[in-house]
Amino acid sequence: MPTKPVMITREPRGTQPPAPRPTPAWQQALASAIRDPEILLRRLGLAPDAVPGMQEADRLFRTRVPESYLARMQPGDPRDPLLLQALPRGEETHEQPGFVSDPVGDHDALAAPGLVHKYHGRVLLLTTGACAIHCRYCFRREFDYADHSPARDDWDAALAYIAGHQEIREVILSGGDPLALGDHRLARLAERLADIPHLQRLRIHTRLPVILPERVDAALLGWLGQGRLQHIMVLHANHPREFAAPADQALRRLAAAGVTLLNQAVLLAGINDDADTLAELQETGFHLGVLPYYLHQLDRTRGTAHFEVSAHRARALYRELHARLPGYLVPRLAREIPGEPGKTLLAPFPARE
Ligand code: SF4
Helix, strand or coil: CCCCCCCCCCCCCCCCCCCCCCCCHHHHHHHCCECCHHHHHHHCCCCCCCCCCHHHHHHHCCCCECHHHHCCCCCCCCCCHHHHHHCCCHHHHCCCCCCECCCCCCHHHEEECCEECCCCCEEEEECCCCCCCCCCCCCCCCCCHHHHCCCCCCCHHHHHHHHCCCCCCEEEEECCCHHHCCHHHHHHHHHHHHCCCCCCEEEEEECHHHHCHHHCCHHHHHHHCCCCCEEEEEECCCCHHHHCCCHHHHHHHHHHCCCEEEEEEECCCCCCCCHHHHHHHHHHHHHCCEEEEEEECCCCECCCHHHCCCHHHHHHHHHHHHHHCCHHHCCEEEECCCCCCCCEEEECCCCCC
16 A cells, blocks of 8 residues: 555646547447348348339438338338338339429528527427438438538527527427437537526427437436426327337337327328328327327428328328327327418318318
8 A cells, every 4th residue: 555645647638538438329220220222122031123213212312221120121011111111212203293392491491500490489400411211201301401500519590599589488309310419419409408598398309219219228318307498209100010119118218207208190101091000000109108299291392292192081081080099199180381380280170071
């Protein structure tokens, strides 16, 4: 044992590089996502040349499917509803009248770099263009994130705008998928938002807990489970099988951390446009602590016309859901119309045509 004080020499503060953070498992899973549609088909035992125009469509919007989502697809089924959401098809290259690059008017509502202000009392922060999956029907598949996002983590202009608008109560983190960002950056942004006194809620629109359940780890739960703001997560699952393991455990962990969970789905031809599937989606979600929120009519984005379900059929499906399920399990049927002060409800009113 030393009898004299031991002199410990240190480098002057700031001269040592910070120790690199270990890469979280979810980021490794994200990095190893499938990016080649032929490999995706082969992994499911399907012929790689079975889909006309697949490569051309892939060049417009690159394929991305994580392994955990692939594991929930049915091998050998070319009409699998999870596969159809992620597999490029030749129809995406067909121009259709009324289907445009920015169907919801995001560009016109940009109030600061990365900040969209469309509706009273809430604003949207476009945090990143990255996603865990590339959904073929995505309404932001052509959005120019590079041109309309702040430089890395430079939220000063957006936060100053929010601080200067007392009527804003809620900030929505969107993208891309905000949970594609690391927790250090998200926690720092959440802290800065919590410093704005008139904000009450932080809402996160994300598909990651469903698509890449590894994302719901201790670091995410750590910052989500604390802070002054109420945390709401709006998930995006379109088919009940998306809630299967391992997503079910991820959602239970989020609910246990006190996060309010809602689900919005998009009504998609050949994927969920039948009452049995839609009813099961609401029941399965609720069992995991997820309340139905919206059932969206497709946003008319270029290359997505083959997913559209008519308003007439959508209302008929809504009436069937209403007849089968308790009211709290029936999502609102809505569509987004640029310039309107909120989503336009197709049901519950008018309930009949
Ligand atoms: S996760 Fe959301 S933003 Fe990303 S591709 Fe899918 S629908 Fe679009």
